[in-house]
C-alpha cells in the first residue's frame with residue numbers, strides 16, 4: 001500500500017515561470033542526494049540536458065554544497081531519493097534540517113525557482129516522501145516550483161527511465177523558456193554524442209604500482225581479513241545464507257545498527273571474457289592516466305588517477321548491471337553494423353520501450369551479455385565512464401557487538417541467486433564475490449551509521465523483529481545489551497524451516513535458557529499442509545497482551561529489519577491491533593501511537609528489497 005502524499009500537503013502548484021534577466025549568466029545549480037547512486041546518475045543526465053540547452057550546470061551532492069549559498073541561487077534542480085522508511089538520504093539531512101528551521105521567513109526564497117525530481121519505490125508505504133516534503137517546504141518559504149515534481153518508481157517496468165524521460169521533456173521546455181537562447185544559437189540535439197567525461201592517456205609503465213589505492217587511504221575504511229565464511233543454511237536448502245567473520249588489526253568503532261560497506265569485484269573470468277569481447281584484451285594491463293574533463297558528469301568514488309582497464313572493469317565500472325536506456329543511447333553511436341544500429345534505435349524509440357524491457361529488464365540481462373550480442377560496437381576508451389555505470393558498494397547490517405567481539409565484524413548474508421528466462425542463473429555481484437572469499441583473504445570494509453540506535457536508557461526493553469537475514473542487526477543489539485547486563489530483550493525470528501534456515505538458532509536458545517532473551521520463532525513451512533503458515537506477525541498477535549504491556553506501559557523500543565515486502569506493514573498492523581485489543585485504544589489512537597513511536601525514534605525499520 002502506498003500513501004501518495006504526506007499528510008496535509010497540497011499538490012505542487014506551478015506558480016509562475018521565472019525569466020532569467022537579460023544578460024544574466026546562463027547558469028543553474030543541481031543538488032542531489034543519493035544512497036546508492038541512482039540520483040547522482042539522474043543529476044548527470046540533467047546536467048547533460050542543460051548543456052544541450054547551453055546552460056551551465058553546477059552539480060553538487062547536497063552534503064558538499066555550502067548551504068548559505070542557496071539564498072543567492074536563481075534556479076535549482078533537486079534530485080532526491082528515498083531511503084529507510086520514507087527517510088531522506090543521509091546527504092540531505094543537514095540541508096533539510098536547515099530548511100525546517102521554524103524561524104525562517106516565509107519569503108526567504110522568493111527569488112528562487114526550483115524543480116524536484118524524486119526517486120522511490122511505490123512498494124514502500126512512504127513513496128518519494130523526501131521529494132514531496134522538500135517541494136512543499138520550498139514553496140512555503142516562497143520559492144516557485146517551475147515544473148511539476150517528477151517521481152521515479154522502481155516498480156515501473158523501465159525503472160527510473162519510466163518517469164525521467166517525460167519529466168526531462170517537460171523540464172526542457174520550461175528551461176528553454178527561462179533561458180531563451182540568443183538569436184541564431186540552436187540547442188544541441190539530444191541525440192548527438194556528448195563529449196566524453198574523461199580523457200585517458202598512457203601512463204608510464206609501472207606507474208600504477210607506486211600509487212596508493214584511494215580506498216586504502218580513506219579513513220572510513222579498514223583493512224579486514226576473512227576469518228570465517230560459513231554456510232548457515234543446510235547444504236540441501238535452496239538458499240545459501242552465510243555467516244562471515246572479519247578481523248582487523250586496529251580498533252574499529254561501530255554501534256548496533258551500523259552498516260558495513262563493501263566494494264565488490266567482478267569475477268576475473270567475467271572481466272577477461274568481457275575485455276576480449278570489446279577488443280580491449282591487448283591493452284587491458286597497460287597503465288592509463290585518467291583526467292576528468294567534463295566536471296558536470298560524475299566519476300565513480302575512490303577512482304585512482306592511474307589504473308588499468310582490467311582494474312577499471314574489475315573494481316570501478318559495472319559490467320554486470322542491467323543496462324539503462326542511457327547505455328543504449330551512447331552505444332548506438334559506436335555500433336558499426338547497420339542492423340545492430342537499427343535495433344538500438346528501435347529500443348530507444350517510444351514504441352521500442354516494451355521491447356527493451358523484454359530484452360533487458362525482465363530477464364535481467366547484463367551489460368556484458370548485451371555487448372556479446374552487439375559485437376560491432378567499437379568503444380573508444382575515453383567513453384567508458386559514459387557508457388558503463390559505476391560499480392556501487394553494497395551495504396550489510398553488522399551482525400555482532402564490538403563489545404562482545406572486539407576488532408571483529410560479523411555479517412549474515414544471503415547469496416543472491418535467482419533464475420529468469422535466461423539459461424544462466426543471475427547472481428548478485430557482491431554476494432557471489434563474497435561467497436568465494438577464503439580465510440586469509442583481505443578486503444577494505446567501511447562502516448556507516450544505520451537507522452537503528454539503542455535506547456538511551458539501557459533499562460528500556462527492546463522488541464526485535466528480524467526474520468531471515470533481518471536478524472543481522474538484531475544479533476548486534478542483543479549481544480551488546482547482554483554484554484551490558486540488560487536482559488529485557490525479545491526477538492521474533494522467522495524462517496521457513498527449523499532444521500534448514502534457522503540462523504543462529506542455537507545462540508538464541510542459549511540466551512533464552514539463561515533468561516537473557518525471550519525468543520519466539522515462526523517456522524512458516526514446518527506446519528502441516530493446508531494449515532495457515534505462521535510468520536512473525538502471527539506470533540506478535542499471539543503475544544498481544546505482552547506486546548502491549550512492553551510497548552504501552554514499559555516504553556519498549558521496537559526494531560523491524562529484513563525484507564521490505566509485506567512484512568514491515570504486517571508487523572506494524574499486529575502491534576497496532578495489540579494496542580487496540582489489550583490497551584483499550586481506539587483504532588485512531590493506536591495508529592497515532594505508532595506514528596508517534598516512529599517520530600520519536602522508538603520504532604525503527606531497517607529494511608531492504
Ligand SMILES: Cc1cc2nc3c(=O)[nH]c(=O)nc-3n(C[C@H](O)[C@H](O)[C@H](O)COP(=O)(O)OP(=O)(O)OC[C@H]3O[C@@H](n4cnc5c(N)ncnc54)[C@H](O)[C@@H]3O)c2cc1C
Pocket residue numbers: 259264364394395396397398412413414415416417418419427428429430431432450469470472473606607608609
Ligand atoms: C542498510 C542495508 C542493510 C542490509 N543488510 C543486509 C544483510 O545484513 N544481509 C543481507 O543478506 N543483505 C543485506 N542487505 C541487502 C544487500 O545489500 C543486497 O541484497 C545487495 O544488493 C546484495 O548485493 P549483490 O551485489 O550480491 O546483489 P546485486 O547484484 O545488487 O543484485 C541484487 C538485485 O538483484 C535483483 N534480484 C534479486 N533477487 C531477485 C529475484 N528473485 N528476482 C528478480 N530480481 C532479483 C534485485 O533487483 C536486487 O536489487 C542490506 C541492504 C541495506 C540497504
Ligand SMILES: Cc1cc2nc3c(=O)[nH]c(=O)nc-3n(C[C@H](O)[C@H](O)[C@H](O)COP(=O)(O)O)c2cc1C
Pocket residue numbers: 033034035036037038039040081082083084085086087089119120121122124125126127128129154607608609
Ligand atoms: C533500504 C532502502 C529503503 C528504501 N525506502 C524507500 C521508501 O521508504 N520509499 C520509497 O519511495 N522508496 C524507497 N526506496 C527506494 C529508493 O528510493 C529507490 O530505489 C531509488 O531509486 C534509490 O536511489 P539512490 O540510488 O539515489 O539512493 C528504498 C530503497 C532502499 C534500498
